[in-house]
Amino acid sequence: MKKTKYIPSGGLAFTEEKDMKILAQYAKKGWMVERFTNFGYKLVVGEPKNIDYSLDYQKGADEEYFLFFEEAGWSHVCSIGDEIHLFCATAGTKPIYTDTPTTIEKYEREKKQMGKSALPLLISTIVFLFLSNIDWGFELAGVVMWILGTLSLVLLIFPGLPYLGYQYKLMKLKKGSLH
């Protein structure tokens, strides 16, 4: 019997809650998350457990951060860099975020990160596509600018779409709270 399984994610900016539910269902059948992969999660065979998963964004998370989670019953499963962290706890453990203001901050932080990567690409897309429309006197220059512009646009999608995803999530959160 195969001992590992790869589960795709729709992208954390879009399907975080759904992903967490799916992972919990797998855990019930004995498939535990081992680590993040580029496009989802790697699961390994283990003992079936009734657990919840939760995700947090925290750049520069230190020992104290992980201790807070541990003491509240949330064990650290895996991380991407020092920024995205996955935790699990016995089903029914109190959630890691207990109020709207700090939940909003969670997504504000990640939106800002995405914005930092998206902005230079947005600028280069606009600049190169603009330059490709200028008459350079020789055709090749325009073609090169167009290629660079299109390339920037393609790269822009990777931070750009999550940025919009977080923006949408924040809009819903703020609408739901009366702050």
Place this chain on the structure above:
Amino acid sequence: MARTDSLEMGELTDTAYYILLSLVEARHGYLIMKNIESITNNRFSVGPASMYTTIKKLLSANLIRIYDDSDQKKKTYIATEKGIELLEKEVQRRREMVIHAEKVLKQRGEIEG
């Protein structure tokens, strides 16, 4: 982040209110959580992510300070003078809010009664 930051408006969120209240005495993370649950009879609790975020915020606003960091993992914090002052102001603000509501609800009771 400035947007609706209640700290910058000189107000405390419920979470910040209870954390600050727990730090009138020096405590570390887990004891802050436990203290909040005990003084509110489990009506209010703070999750670890909300706790970490709020403590960082209170620290940068100088409302609390590190009391002892000899154990990097288990730092203890305590409210500063500025923190206590804001807490007192906040208690007053919340007391007034309750009085406003009681007045209005009492009037409603008199009309209906």
